[in-house]
Amino acid sequence: MLSKKIESALNEQVALEHESSQHYLAMASWAAINGYQGVSNFLYLQSDEERMHMLKLFHYINDRGGHALVPSGVKTPTSFKDVNQVFELVLKHEVKVSTSINLLVDACLKEKDYSTHNFLQWYVAEQIEEENTAREILDKLKLIGNDKGGMYLFDRDLSARQPGDRDNKGK
Ligand code: FEO
Numbered sequence: 001m002l003s004k005k006i007e008s009a010l011n012e013q014v015a016l017e018h019e020s021s022q023h024y025l026a027m028a029s030w031a032a033i034n035g036y037q038g039v040s041n042f043l044y045l046q047s048d049e050e051r052m053h054m055l056k057l058f059h060y061i062n063d064r065g066g067h068a069l070v071p072s073g074v075k076t077p078t079s080f081k082d083v084n085q086v087f088e089l090v091l092k093h094e095v096k097v098s099t100s101i102n103l104l105v106d107a108c109l110k111e112k113d114y115s116t117h118n119f120l121q122w123y124v125a126e127q128i129e130e131e132n133t134a135r136e137i138l139d140k141l142k143l144i145g146n147d148k149g150g151m152y153l154f155d156r157d158l159s160a161r162q163p164g165d166r167d168n169k170g171k
Contacts, residue, residue: 006113007066009104014057015071016100020093021050026076027086038159039083045161046090053126060119083151084141091134098127 002010028043061068080086101123108117144150 002061002064002066002116003111003113006107006111006116007061009107010057010061010066010116011069013100013104014054014061014068016097017050017054017057018071019074020097021047021054022074022076023093024050024090026078027080027090030078030080031083031086036083036155038155038157039086042158042161043086045163045165048163053123056122060116064115084138087134087137087141091131091138094127094130094134098131101127 024043024047028040028047031037031040031043058068080089101120105117105120105124108114108120140154144154
C-alpha cells in the first residue's frame with residue numbers, strides 16, 4: 001500500500017511524464033512542417049515513449065492501492081528558433097525529469113517504501129540514457145554548425161529510428 005506522500009509524488013511524476021510527451025509532440029509537429037522529417041520522426045517516437053513512461057507509473061499507482069490521476073492540460077510552445085533550440089530544450093527537460101526522479105527515490109527511502117524504490121530503478125537507468133541521447137545529438141549539431149549538407153544527413157539519420165529502437169538515435 002502506498003503512503004499518501006508517495007502516491008502524491010508518483011502522481012506528480014505522472015504529470016511530468018505527460019508534460020514531456022506533449023512537449024515532444026509539439027516539437028515533432030514543428031519539425032514536420034519545417035522540412036525536418038527525420039527530427040520529426042525521432043520526436044514523435046520520443047513522445048510515445050514518454051506516454052509509455054507515464055502509463056507505467058499510472059498502472060503501478062493503481063496496482064499498489066493508490067489512485068492514478070489524469071494530468072490536466074499542458075500548454076506547449078508551437079514554434080521554435082531552430083533544431084538546435086529544440087534539442088537544447090529536450091536536454092533541459094530531461095535534466096528536470098532526472099532531478100524529479102531522484103527526489104522521488106529519496107522520498108521512498110525516507111518513507112521506507114522499498115517496493116517503489118525498486119520500481120523506480122528502471123526510471124533512474126532510463127534517465128541516464130535519455131540525457132545521454134540529448135547530449136550526443138547536441139554534440140553532433142555543434143559539429144554540423146551551418147553546414148546544410150551535414151544537417152541533411154543528420155535529419156536522414158534520425159529518420160531511421162523505429163518504435164522501441166533504443167540503439168538507433170542517429171549515431
Ligand atoms: Fe520519461 Fe524522458 O523522461
